[in-house]
Amino acid sequence: MSGTQAWGFTDDRGAQLGAARVPRRVVAYVRAGAALYDLGVIPVAVYGSGHDGDAYDPAKAGVLEAVGVPYLGPGRALDEAVLRELRPDVVVDVMYDGKSPYALDAALVERLGVPLVALSVGNELDLPAILDRFAALAAGLRIDGRGGAGPEATNPGAGDPAVPVPVPVVVGSDAVGPEIVTPVTVSPGTGPGQGAALAEFEAAEAALREAAARSGLGVLALSGAGPEQVHLARPHAWPELAWLAGLGVRLLDPGPGPGANWLTADWVRAAALRPDLVLFDNREHATPPYALPGGVRLAPWSPETPPSPAAYARFFRDLAEALAP
Template sequence: MTDRSTWSFADDRGRPAAADRRPSRVLAYIQAGATLWDHGICPEGIFGSGHDGAEPDRAKTGALPLDAVDYRGAGDGLDVETLLRGAPDLVVAVSYGHGQLYGLDTETAKYLEERVPVVVIDVGQARTLDQVSRRFAELAQSLGGAREPDATSGLDAARRRLRAVAGTRPEGLRVVALSPADQEQAYIARPQMWPELRVLAELGVRLVSPPDGAGVNWATVGWADAAALEPDIVLTDVRAHAVPLVEIAAPAWQETGRRARTVPWNPEPLCSPQAHARFLGLVADAVEGAAGD
């Protein structure tokens, strides 16, 4: 909510962030910053998580103009002074539930909130992707971002296309989402725990779950067990800390006689209509190609 002299926004913890005027220098977690850019808001700075390094992960930055956005770093390199060096007047963070600011330790988050208004958007598995996207859109609008009707219509079209192509194979193509760990193991995603994967299932994509066992979001398996899931399409984690799938020497699904197609997947997706439409388009391309094999 805004007027001429004040600004406020209730975040997903139920806490209001408020300022005497609408913030214009936003510091954001990298996923949030890239999402806000798609909604017409350019953050002045971004920061990463413990998975990130000294340079921003290009799988997470989307269309952000990195020459104009200051990357503050990630992990142990983050402290309050580093985060505040650009004099931000708002911090936008994400949470995977319980309100904890992802990527920041508890003490750093506490001191940060004492210095500057903080908005936390919950991107955890309890939310649908539409809910998360709507919250980012509401925040961006409060900050002066403009609605883009074309982006919404493009997402609707991408959903219709994927539903149509998924329906061309009544038995469904087998789709596995994973993050390569090393030459021996892979992390197989449990589809019901990932909002963007649940959208694929709702549109008719047959996502294969790993066996029950340890791991809430991922099951850690050997590559032979991953190949035994017999994927037709593999959604592979392309974040910088994941091993590129092309570098995995063993085993290849081809050894089982299958020619699995691969689709780049960012498990920390940009929550904008444009970004989601692009991802659905890539999946639709793979489904069309695999269905024609």
């Protein structure tokens, strides 16, 4: 970060990004936007992936739809004029390959002349490292503890105890307090309410570790692709699944075959693994489980859980309940 820049961040491509002021208007991939919201930064809008349609996918969105953050549709179909009208100061996407943004054409953002932050959610990082990277970005995007300009409400989620409420900001405007000229260095840290979120994450880990030790159930993670086909997750290829294994969850590997993240097979292959509990992909484009033996427990799993301590604490708690006798 140069002496003329008030904000700087090095993303997971190694790109050194900077701006003359702290970005206030954030447009993000929906999964990233939901995590930033949990961390105290309210996006002005979010977009989806090639799997997504014209409406929010609840499995990725967290509370974004409930608090009125606009959804723009799939990122690679975004109209440039629409994005320009939003006047973003920064765009935030994710990466699975460690090289390029997943859900948006980087050339589009380059034409806008704003920084594009790409954060890794692939298996080159473990889950805590992924959470740390999003926390670092959120810390640098908050101004005196306040998030960026958000949807048409200055107090999103007010009156709803289930909705986390970041510190209010002036909405849809650059008027978010006096201009900040002191350089901001991005580093991991906690913002408003984040200490409680981290404590809840650690408590949820402990509850899941205890539940896994007591149950010993074999758990298979999968994504349904219709009555004839299913994608079986390779646990080591998914940071959250690898972390579950480290907490003692007995995850079943689908065995040899093509595919780095998934083994694509039929439901007979899934049943042959004799799972006690199936974590099924609950994203909108996935299909429900088919043809599994009677007595198999089912629990939802989003392979695109927002990377925030709050979101993963909820997932860990739900899984601990599913593992309970």
